């Protein structure tokens with residue numbers, strides 16, 4: 001039996017739509033796999049009632065098929081689905097690492113990224129690697145096509161999840177079809193600022209680089225209380241705030257000593273508009289970990 005813990009991730013980070021991603025040190029999914037004649041899936045934990053166990057509809061099913069690795073797969077969800085913390089991608093990444101080990105396929109973590117991406121595509125409709133890459137490799141990741149670069153950054157974060165569900169598929173429908181040259185220049189500047197901040201472990205630059213005028217405003221409109229939460233987090237010391245992944249989670253970058261106050265301010269911001277939420281005080285963390293029994 002092989003057990004893998006794969007972390008939650010935050011994709012986009014504002015200025016890096018479909019390219020940037022970061023592994024979070026908590027929460028995480030845990031997957032256990034055992035060889036079998038055909039793949040079966042048993043889902044438990046956070047939000048498990050909303051997750052299909054049919055391999056055709058669960059992200060881990062496509063991964064088992066791609067690796068030709070049928071198994072009994074038990075998923076313990078620690079990451080709420082449809083929250084913007086890469087829940088479906090974490091399961092896909094964990095399954096790729098676990099089944100690669102179980103069947104001695106010998107693929108590297110980088111080679112497993114596109115395989116996990118096939119699993120993620122079953123629910124989001126298109127292949128994008130900005131959740132599965134950090135879940136497998138850890139740190140801050142830049143995924144361009146099949147090429148993934150990683151930076152082992154150490155940046156404190158707060159992720160606040162409101163009790164609203166937005167599927168990635170629906171949130172992709174509101175992404176603008178095009179951009180003006182002015183918007184492109186602004187986005188490149190912010191993305192470069194964020195990347196420099198990650199390389200220097202500088203929360204101020206990371207926060208500044210999260211600001212995005214292209215995709216985030218359209219997605220923020222889907223999240224009741226987004227403006228209130230953003231203002232509250234900035235007033236409490238956040239260096240930048242954006243939508244986490246496809247939402248509805250909201251992500252704040254900050255200095256280490258400010259996390260508790262920012263988390264409370266974000267929960268209060270959602271409460272102002274009558275929405276319950278849960279905040280995680282976290283930071284950029286490592287990739288999936290594997291244990292063989």
Ligand SMILES: Nc1ncnc2c1ncn2[C@@H]1O[C@H](COP(=O)(O)OP(=O)(O)OP(=O)(O)O)[C@@H](O)[C@H]1O
Pocket residue numbers: 009011050051052057058059060075080081082083084085086087088089091092123124131166167168169244245246247
């Ligand atoms: N193993 C899985 N874990 C979580 N969700 C899954 C899984 N397999 C299938 N799903 C389905 O995927 C959808 C959730 O994925 P979605 O991409 O919308 O959200 P997310 O992974 O939480 O967020 P994001 O990608 O924006 O960070 C739900 O409809 C859920 O039923």
Ligand SMILES: N[C@@H](CCO)C(=O)O
Pocket residue numbers: 011012017018019124128130131168171172245246
């Ligand atoms: N880049 C993806 C991440 C969510 O899976 C999106 O924003 O749609």
